[in-house]
Amino acid sequence: NAGVTQTPKFQVLKTGQSMTLQCAQDMNHNSMYWYRQDPGMGLRLIYYSASEGTTDKGEVPNGYNVSRLNKREFSLRLESAAPSQTSVYFCASSLRLFYEQYFGPGTRLTVT
Amino acid sequence: GQQLNQSPQSMFIQEGEDVSMNCTSSSIFNTWLWYKQDPGEGPVLLIALYKAGELTSNGRLTAQFGITRKDSFLNISASIPSDVGIYFCAGPLSNTGNQFYFGTGTSLTVIP
Numbered sequence: 011n012a013g014v015t016q017t018p019k020f021q022v023l024k025t026g027q028s029m030t031l032q033c034a035q036d037m038n039h040n041s042m043y044w045y046r047q048d049p050g051m052g053l054r055l056i057y058y059s060a061s062e063g064t065t066d067k068g069e070v071p072n073g074y075n076v077s078r079l080n081k082r083e084f085s086l087r088l089e090s091a092a093p094s095q096t097s098v099y100f101c102a103s104s105l106r107l108f109y110e111q112y113f114g115p116g117t118r119l120t121v122t
Numbered sequence: 123g124q125q126l127n128q129s130p131q132s133m134f135i136q137e138g139e140d141v142s143m144n145c146t147s148s149s150i151f152n153t154w155l156w157y158k159q160d161p162g163e164g165p166v167l168l169i170a171l172y173k174a175g176e177l178t179s180n181g182r183l184t185a186q187f188g189i190t191r192k193d194s195f196l197n198i199s200a201s202i203p204s205d206v207g208i209y210f211c212a213g214p215l216s217n218t219g220n221q222f223y224f225g226t227g228t229s230l231t232v233i234p
Contacts, residue, residue: 014164043222045224051226051227052126052210052212052223052224052225052226052227053165053210053212053224054224055221055222055223058222066220068221068222069221069223100164100165102164108153108213108214108222109153109170110155110167110170111155111167112167113164113165113166114164115163115164116162116163116164
């Protein structure tokens with residue numbers, strides 16, 4: 011089992027460009043999450059999906075959209091990237107909402 | 123946003139020493155999760171706590187869910203070099219049920 015996988019691993023964008031971060035899990039988990047981590051800080055929840063077909067805002071949703079494509083996949087989209095969105099983005103999944111979450115390796119995004 | 127304050131912010135200890143760190147909040151949490159993050163990787167779940175007063179061990183790690191439900195503690199016994207990393211507490215707020223927060227982190231350095 012691969013667990014939680016994320017693509018790409020690294021990305022550089024110019025201000026105003028758009029991109030989609032992909033996440034997939036093979037643990038048959040119901041809930042999935044997107045976090046961002048800024049240097050020297052803890053993770054902050056952007057969006058989550060309690061189950062297939064539902065999505066909800068987390069602590070810092072502005073500037074992002076998400077899609078729960080199916081039970082396995084949860085994508086994060088930046089429609090118009092800004093330098094403030096330079097961060098490391100982590101996807102996670104859990105069997106039950108907000109219970110034990112398992113994380114992917116992260117996507118390092120730089121917006122210039 | 124919600125603050126989960128962790129202390130100490132950083133620790134430098136000799137190999138073989140015991141380590142104690144804690145996590146406090148002004149709000150009540152239903153669950154406390156402890157994670158370890160190595161540089162360039164996603165957080166890895168160490169221990170999950172679900173009941174006030176609960177004491178749970180995972181090898182050399184022991185964590186406790188504070189009886190006020192506003193704090194949690196993590197102890198590491200007989201530290202080894204591979205314990206180096208950043209330790210985060212995390213959990214869902216009790217009163218909202220729809221937000222999940224990470225602490226500010228404790229950075230641990232083990233000197234061989």
